[in-house]
Structures are given as structure tokens and as C-alpha cells.
Amino acid sequence: MRWSPKLKRRAVWIMTTVLVLALGAFLFAASGLYSVAASRGHFAITALLLEFAMRRSVATHSLLVTEPDLRDPDLIRLGAGHFHGGCAPCHGAPGEPRNSIARGMLPEPPDLAASVPTWSTSELFWIVKNGLKYTGMPAWPAQKRDDEVWAVIAFIRQLPGMGEAAYRTLALGNAEPVQRDARELVQIGSRADAISTCARCHDDEDAAPTSRFTPALAEQSARFLAEALRAYANGSRPSGIMQPIAARLRADDIDAVAAYYAGFPRRPGQPAPPELMDQVARGRTIATSGVPRGGIPPCLACHSAAAAAAFPRLAGQPAGYVGQQLRLFRDGVRTGTAQADIMAVIAKRLDDAQIADVALYFAHLAPDTPSAAQHDATTGEASR
Amino acid sequence: MSAHAWTRLAAAAACALAVGGCEGVQSALAPQGPEAERVALLFWALTIGSAAILAGVVALATIALVGHAPARRRLDNETIIIAGGIVFPVITLTAVLAWSEIVMGANATRGDDNVVRIGVVGERWWWRVIYRDAEGRRIESANELRIPVGRAVEIELTSADVIHSFWVPKLAGKLDMIPGRRNILRLKADTPGVMRGQCAEYCGGPHALMSFHVVAMAEPEFARWLAREAAGAETPGDPVTQQGHLLFMTSGCGGCHAVRGTTAVGTIGPDLTHVGGRMSLAAATLPNDEAAFARWIRDGQHIKPENLMPPFGIFNESELAALSRYMTSLK
Numbered sequence: 001m002r003w004s005p006k007l008k009r010r011a012v013w014i015m016t017t018v019l020v021l022a023l024g025a026f027l028f029a030a031s032g033l034y035s036v037a038a039s040r041g042h043f044a045i046t047a048l049l050l051e052f053a054m055r056r057s058v059a060t061h062s063l064l065v066t067e068p069d070l071r072d073p074d075l076i077r078l079g080a081g082h083f084h085g086g087c088a089p090c091h092g093a094p095g096e097p098r099n100s101i102a103r104g105m106l107p108e109p110p111d112l113a114a115s116v117p118t119w120s121t122s123e124l125f126w127i128v129k130n131g132l133k134y135t136g137m138p139a140w141p142a143q144k145r146d147d148e149v150w151a152v153i154a155f156i157r158q159l160p161g162m163g164e165a166a167y168r169t170l171a172l173g174n175a176e177p178v179q180r181d182a183r184e185l186v187q188i189g190s191r192a193d194a195i196s197t198c199a200r201c202h203d204d205e206d207a208a209p210t211s212r213f214t215p216a217l218a219e220q221s222a223r224f225l226a227e228a229l230r231a232y233a234n235g236s237r238p239s240g241i242m243q244p245i246a247a248r249l250r251a252d253d254i255d256a257v258a259a260y261y262a263g264f265p266r267r268p269g270q271p272a273p274p275e276l277m278d279q280v281a282r283g284r285t286i287a288t289s290g291v292p293r294g295g296i297p298p299c300l301a302c303h304s305a306a307a308a309a310a311f312p313r314l315a316g317q318p319a320g321y322v323g324q325q326l327r328l329f330r331d332g333v334r335t336g337t338a339q340a341d342i343m344a345v346i347a348k349r350l351d352d353a354q355i356a357d358v359a360l361y362f363a364h365l366a367p368d369t370p371s372a373a374q375h376d377a378t379t380g381e382a383s384r
Numbered sequence: 385m386s387a388h389a390w391t392r393l394a395a396a397a398a399c400a401l402a403v404g405g406c407e408g409v410q411s412a413l414a415p416q417g418p419e420a421e422r423v424a425l426l427f428w429a430l431t432i433g434s435a436a437i438l439a440g441v442v443a444l445a446t447i448a449l450v451g452h453a454p455a456r457r458r459l460d461n462e463t464i465i466i467a468g469g470i471v472f473p474v475i476t477l478t479a480v481l482a483w484s485e486i487v488m489g490a491n492a493t494r495g496d497d498n499v500v501r502i503g504v505v506g507e508r509w510w511w512r513v514i515y516r517d518a519e520g521r522r523i524e525s526a527n528e529l530r531i532p533v534g535r536a537v538e539i540e541l542t543s544a545d546v547i548h549s550f551w552v553p554k555l556a557g558k559l560d561m562i563p564g565r566r567n568i569l570r571l572k573a574d575t576p577g578v579m580r581g582q583c584a585e586y587c588g589g590p591h592a593l594m595s596f597h598v599v600a601m602a603e604p605e606f607a608r609w610l611a612r613e614a615a616g617a618e619t620p621g622d623p624v625t626q627q628g629h630l631l632f633m634t635s636g637c638g639g640c641h642a643v644r645g646t647t648a649v650g651t652i653g654p655d656l657t658h659v660g661g662r663m664s665l666a667a668a669t670l671p672n673d674e675a676a677f678a679r680w681i682r683d684g685q686h687i688k689p690e691n692l693m694p695p696f697g698i699f700n701e702s703e704l705a706a707l708s709r710y711m712t713s714l715k
Contacts, residue, residue, distance in 0.1 A: 290639060292651045293544075295692055297639030301650070308634040310698040338697035342636075345694035 038106035047107075054132065058123045061130075065122035070154035074211040074320060079155025080170035081201035081210065082148070082241045087112075087156075090136075093171065095164030105136050113160045124153050142238035144333045147324060149240070151213065173210035174199040198257065205264050212320035212363075217261040219367060221309035225258035227337070228312075236336040265367065269316040272364040283361025286354055296349050299358060302342075305367075310339065319356075319363035326355045410580040412553040416600070417573045419556035422487050430480065437476070444468070496536040499570075502529065503540045506548030506561035508587060509594040509691060510654055510667040515610060523614045524642070526654030527667045529598045530613075532606035533576050541567040549585035552598050558584045573600035580668065589690030595668035616645020617657050617714050628710025631703055635696065643714065653693060660714040666691070677708035 003011070028034060042050065070076075084093065090109040092098035102109050116124065129149045131139035140149050155170070168177070175197045180188065203209045203216045217225060231237035232246035233254075249257065272280045290298040301307070303314040314322060328334040329347035350358070408414065415421040447455050503514035515523040529552075531537045541550050543561040551558035556571040573579075583594035601609060620629045629646075632638070638648025644657040659665075662672055666688055670676040680687060681696050682704060699707060 290650075290652070295652055297636065297650060297652055301639030302636035306634065307636065308631070308698075311636070341697055342694040345692075 038104060041106060050134075054135075058119070058126055058132075062120070062122040062126035065125050067121050067125070068150055070121065070150065070157060072154065074213055075151050075154040076158055077155075077170055077173070077211040078201070078213045078241075079151035079153070080167075081173060081214070082152055083155050084171035084200065086241075086244065087152070088171075094159070094162045094167035107135055109136070112156055113162070116156050117160055121153060121157065124156065125149055128152055128156075140240045141243050142235075142240040144238055145240055145328075147328075151241075171200065173201050174204050174207040203267065208267050209318060209321075212318035213324060214318065215312075215321045216266055216317055218264050218266040219305075220261060220312055222255070222258040222262040223309040224312050224339075225261055226254050227310075227339075229254045229258065231337045237340070238333065238336075266313075266316045268366045269362075269364050272360070276360060276364075279357050280361050280364055282354075283357035283359070286358045287361050287365075291349075291354070294349050296346060296354075299362075303362075312339075313367070314362040315365040315367040317362050319359040322362050323355050323359035326350060326359065330355075409578060410553055410582065414554060416554040416575055416577060416579060417556065417571055419571045420554055423557050426484055426487055430484075433480070499536045499538045500532060501538045501540065502531070503542070504529065504550060504561070506541070506543040506545075506550070506583065506587070508545050509583070509590045509688070511594070511596050512544070512654070515613065517610065517614055521614065523610065524655040525613060525658065525662075527596045527664065528662045529581070529596060530606060530609055531573055531598065531600050532603040533573050533600050535603065536570060536572050539569045539571065541569055546587045547585050548583050548587050548594070550581065551584040552579055552581035554579040555598065560585055573598075576600050576602055578663065590688045593667060593669045593688050595664075597663045597668055599663070613658055617643045618645075620710060620713060624706050625710050625713050627703075628706035628708070628713075631699070631707045632710055635698065635707075640693070656711065656714060658714055660712040672712070674705070674708040674712050677711045678704045681707060 041047070087093075088096060090098065090102040090105075091112050092102075094113070098109060098111060119127070125146075127137065129140045129143070129146065131137045142148065176199075198204075198217070199207075201210050201214045203218055205218075209216050228237065229246045229249060232239055232242040233249065235243060246254075286296065287299040287303075290296045290301075299314065302311040305313055305315070307313075325334065326347050329340065329344045330350065332344065334340050335344055347355075412420060412423055412427065415424045444459065448459050451459075501516060503512075505512035505514070511527050511529075513525045513527070513529055515525065517523060529539075539550070541559055541561040542565070543563045545563065547563065548561040549558050550561055550569060552571070555573060556569060559567050559569045561567065577600055579598040579600070581596045581598055583591055585591075587594065620626045632643070633647055638646070638650050640650040640652040641654065641656045642649050642651065644655070648656075660672065664670060665672050665676050666680055666684070669688055670680060682699070683695065684691055684693050685695055
């Protein structure tokens with residue numbers, strides 16, 4: 001193809017213009033005249049454009065997200081527990097206005113009661129899991145733990161219209177409200193309900209965990225609890241909820257917390273209602289005798305009070321938590337610790353029904369009977 | 385001969401010796417019982433016979449191609465073709481077929497009433513071995529077969545999962561272990577000694593590491609051994625072994641393994657009541673000593689990839705040493 005002189009002139013003109021504009025843009029950036037100040041904000045047109053691009057990006061990327069049922073009050077309570085430590089510091093909460101430091105960000109972290117209704121549930125999930133570039137919204141610390149992200153979504157869906165009292169009940173759980181005198185305020189500060197307050201979600205001497213997705217910690221061995229906290233802290237046990245909390249604890253804090261929980265008895269689980277007796281009985285068979293043909297050893301060989309301190313005791317542990325952890329083991333999410341490497345092998349041999357049965361059995365097992373149950377296991381096997 | 389050639393000769397000799405060494409424990413060419421002797425007889429007869437026929441054919445073909453004219457003329461007639469090409473093969477092959485049927489069909493131990501019956505179950509990837517004492521009580525062991533010399537042994541072969549094949553070349557031909565079927569293999573050892581067996585049907589990942597030892601022992605010695613095998617484990621004596629015992633009982637080992645006489649009654653993995661008295665670990669994969677136990681408990685997946693035992697990384701060095709000491713003490 002031969003270019004006509006007119007076409008040639010036009011091409012040279014276009015190329016020159018592009019080069020001059022690029023050079024101009026570079027010189028403008030190099031001069032430092034552009035202000036990156038958060039205090040100045042964007043031009044209205046820029047803000048509109050950015051908002052538009054963000055909304056479109058989130059909408060497109062969340063197309064393939066499938067929503068689970070989020071109405072479960074236990075899921076909402078679990079999400080509330082994380083929200084109070086992980087989200088409220090920037091986004092505020094009912095009765096707790098956004099703090100002025102966070103409000104100085106650009107863009108300002110939105111008040112979620114107002115902004116949540118403008119997004120679909122799957123869009124919210126995508127945002128909380130992945131975070132948002134250029135906004136300061138961080139990604140979820142444990143990218144494999146979609147189950148945790150959904151708990152947060154279940155909670156923030158409830159935020160619009162939530163009153164302060166309802167919020168504090170959900171978020172503070174078993175933790176006592178702040179009652180500090182002047183000296184304590186001066187020495188410790190006002191936030192008794194700080195991020196690492198275990199009792200906001202977990203059990204204490206007087207109360208059970210606030211959600212059936214939260215484990216009971218009482219009567220676990222100090223070794224197991226300390227190892228779990230260290231594994232959370234270094235990320236080898238993935239959890240976006242527990243990792244930030246455990247990472248803030250100093251080595252001696254970890255030992256103190258572990259010793260505290262090891263030192264008082266677990267509250268007994270509720271007796272199983274009659275309609276669940278069949279399921280509990282099936283779970284009992286797996287827990288006490290295993291499924292030898294399926295290569296499944298009896299759970300209580302490791303998870304009774306008589307077993308080594310390296311293992312957790314499961315009697316009285318909420319069913320939602322046990323089932324969820326078994327699924328995480330099975331699906332290869334929970335790996336990386338010595339205990340998880342053992343359990344992952346066994347969990348892969350369990351099907352969904354067996355997981356549900358065995359979780360239910362442990363939820364209704366009184367904590368003082370594991371050794372008796374193990375005794376059943378041994379005699380049951382011997383007379384086989 | 386150059387130095388290089390000498391080196392090559394020495395290397396070849398070393399290889400031959402090494403192969404000869406293998407022949408000792410796992411070779412059909414070194415039979416140690418009547419069943420395997422018949423296999424060897426058939427092998428040698430067919431090999432030597434077919435070699436002789438091949439030599440004859442090559443000789444005739446050579447004459448036909450480059451021989452003197454009179455010799456070539458003598459080959460040039462139809463009778464030779466019919467006799468050598470049709471009659472000879474028909475007679476030879478029929479005879480060989482009939483003879484091999486007679487040899488393989490005959491069972492030296494058939495009709496022998498005084499048989500020892502042992503059950504062997506193929507598992508991924510180990511062997512469950514079940515003896516019965518005089519009263520018919522079940523005595524479970526694993527990955528090692530002990531048999532009395534000179535007695536007919538009837539091995540009941542079954543499988544717990546996939547198809548395996550039981551093969552002890554020095555004692556008998558191979559026989560498959562098929563899920564849902566019961567196959568009976570009869571064999572006999574003529575002399576005492578240690579032999580090696582191997583799973584001979586691909587059964588998944590570590591199939592190649594599914595081996596075992598067979599120990600043929602004099603009858604009274606076997607009876608003593610079986611009585612000891614039937615007994616439970618002894619209570620550990622020294623403090624380290626006691627610590628190992630406690631670790632075994634509290635760390636979940638008993639969920640899969642049995643140590644008779646203790647609270648460990650698992651049936652998923654091998655019975656460990658007398659594991660310390662066996663010749664090997666992990667189905668003839670490792671030697672049987674404390675170091676091997678420690679490696680197996682913590683790094684079993686590196687030694688035998690895909691095996692079904694979870695890795696136990698929860699023990700510190702001293703715990704692992706104590707546990708290994710306890711395991712080897714289970715004689």
C-alpha cells in the first residue's frame with residue numbers, strides 16, 4: 001500500500017500530538033504539581049467516573065457468586081463478632097459513629113447502614129472478600145475462608161435500621177460492658193470491648209459461645225489452645241477472624257489465655273431433642289467405633305478427655321463449628337499444622353451425612369463422659 | 385585386555401553377583417517347595433527344549449542358504465516340510481501341553497489332611513495375616529507369613545478393597561486376591577529359610593512397596609512362635625518404653641491399630657501386638673528398628689507415598705524416640 005502525501009502528513013501530525021501529550025503528562029507528574037491530598041477530594045466528574053467504574057467492576061465480578069442462606073441467627077452473631085473488631089473501627093456501628101481518623105480517608109469509608117442496601121448480597125460478598133483498590137478497603141486476610149466472609153455479610157445485611165442496644169447485644173456477646181473508674185480509664189483506656197476480647201464470641205465461666213459456629217474453649221488443653229493461637233497468628237491455620245486477633249497477642253498473653261480456658265469446666269451441651277436421637281445415635285457409632293471399612297477411626301481415640309493434650313476435646317462442642325471444621329479439613333482449606341495434617345486424611349473419608357451426624361453427637365455429649373465413651377469404644381470393638 | 389575392559393568385566397561380575405543375591409529371597413529359579421519346583425521344572429524344560437528346537441531350525445536354515453549343493457538338495461523335498469513343519473510341531477506342542485497340564489495340575493499337598501490354614505487379606509498396601517490356633521481362635525498379624533517346614537499350608541486369599549495378587553516366587557506361582565472371592569493357594573516349604581513375596585497385581589500408588597517376608601521354620605519352632613504370637617503384648621518395663629506406651633494409647637494410634645492386651649483395638653491398620661518381632665516395617669519397605677519407626681510415624685508419606693496412614697507430626701524428638709522404642713519392644 002502506498003500512502004498519499006495527505007495521509008502521511010496527517011499520520012505525522014497525530015503521532016506528534018500523542019507524543020507531546022504523553023510528554024506533557026509525564027512532566028506534570030514529575031513536577032509534583034498534582035496534589036494527592038486526601039483532604040482535597042476529587043473533582044465531581046472524577047468522583048462520578050470512579051464510582052461508576054467501581055460499581056460496574058463489582059457487578060461483573062460478582063456474577064458467578066452463589067448466595068447461601070444468610071438468615072441463620074448464629075451466622076449473624078458470628079459476623080457481628082468480627083464486625084466489631086474488624087469493620088467498625090473504620091465504618092462505625094450503631095451507636096458508634098465513624099471515628100474522625102477514618103473519616104479523613106479518601107474515599108471516606110461509608111456508613112454501612114446507608115450503603116449496604118445499595119449493593120446486592122453477592123456484590124457485598126465480593127467486596128468483603130477481595131477488597132477495593134484505591135479505597136483503603138482491605139481484602140479478607142484468609143482468602144480460602146469464604147464461610148467467614150459469608151458470616152460478615154449475614155451480619156451487615158442486618159445493619160440498616162439496627163439500634164444500638166441490638167448491636168451491642170450481638171457484638172459484645174459474653175463480654176461485660178465497660179464499667180471503669182477514672183483511674184482505669186486513665187491507665188487502660190475506655191475500650192474494654194477491644195478487638196481481642198475473647199468472650200465477645202467464645203464461652204467463659206458463665207456462658208456458652210454466642211454462636212454455634214464458635215468453638216467452646218473451656219477445658220481444652222492449654223497446649224492445644226496455645227498451639228491453635230500461634231497457628232492462627234502465623235497464618236498456618238487460615239482464618240480472617242482469628243488471625244488478626246491472635247497476631248496481636250504476645251507470647252505470654254497466648255500462654256495466659258490458654259491456661260485460663262484450660263482451667264474451668266465446659267458447660268454441658270443440651271440433651272438432644274427426641275427427633276434428633278437417630279442422627280445422634282449414628283454419630284455415636286462413628287465417634288466410638290469408627291467406620292472400619294471406610295478407614296474412619298473412632299473420633300474419641302483422639303478427641304476424648306483421656307487423649308493427648310495435642311488434640312482438642314469435642315464433647316459439648318457446638319455442631320455448627322465441628323461440621324464446618326470437618327468440611328474445611330475435607331476440602332483442603334484447613335491444612336498446615338501437625339494436627340490438621342492428621343485430620344485432613346480422615347475427614348476426606350467422611351461424607352456430608354456422616355459429618356452432620358458426628359457433629360450433632362458431639363454437640364449433645366456431656367463433657368464429663370468422654371472417657372466412658374472411649375471405654376464403650378474399646379469394649380464394643382473387642383466383642384466384635 | 386585393557387584396564388578399561390577389566391573394569392567393565394568387574395562391573396559385570398558385580399551385577400551378576402547382585403542379581404544372584406536377589407535370587408536368594410525372591411526368585412522362581414531358586415525354588416524352596418514342591419509347587420515352585422514344578423514351576424521351575426516347567427520353565428527349564430520349556431526354555432531348554434525351545435532353545436534346542438531354535439538351534440535346529442537355525443542350522444537347517446543355514447544349510448538351506450549357504451550349504452553344499454548335495455545337502456541343500458536333500459532338504460529340497462516335501463516330506464521334510466510336512467514332517468518338520470506340521471507333524472513335529474503338532475506332536476511336540478501336544479506333548480508339552482499335556483505334560484504341563486499334568487505337572488501344574490498335580491498338587492503335591494493334595495489329600496494331605498494335616499494342613500495349616502492361614503488367611504491373608506490384601507489391603508491397600510499391606511497384608512493382613514490371620515492364623516488360627518488349635519482351638520480355632522483368631523490370631524492376627526501383618527506383613528509377614530510364618531509357616532512350618534514340611535507341612536501343607538493352605539492360604540485363603542481375599543481382598544479388602546481392590547485386586548491384589550499373592551506371589552512368593554520361591555514357594556508357588558501367583559494367585560489373585562479378588563474382592564468378594566475366596567481363592568485357595570496350597571503350598572509347602574521343604575527347607576527352613578526366609579523368602580520374600582510381592583503383590584503382583586497393580587493396586588494403586590505404592591503397589592511396588594507392598595511386599596512381605598515368608599519365614600519357613602521347623603515345626604516345633606513354629607508352634608512356639610505361634611503360641612507367642614497368640615499372647616498379648618508384654619507390659620513395658622523401663623520408663624522410656626512406658627512413656628512410649630502412654631503416647632501410643634493417648635495419641636489415637638489405637639483408633640486404627642490393635643496391640644492385644646491393651647486398650648488399642650483398632651482394626652483399620654495392621655495389628656501391632658508383636659510388630660517389633662517382624663523382619664520389616666511398612667510391608668517390607670523399611671528395616672525394623674527405632675530409626676525406621678520414627679521416620680515412618682512422622683514421614684510415612686515420603687517413604688510410601690499415598691499410604692493411608694496420616695502423618696503424625698505432633699510428637700517432639702524425645703516423644704518420637706520413646707514411641708519408637710515402645711514399638712520395637714513389642715516382640
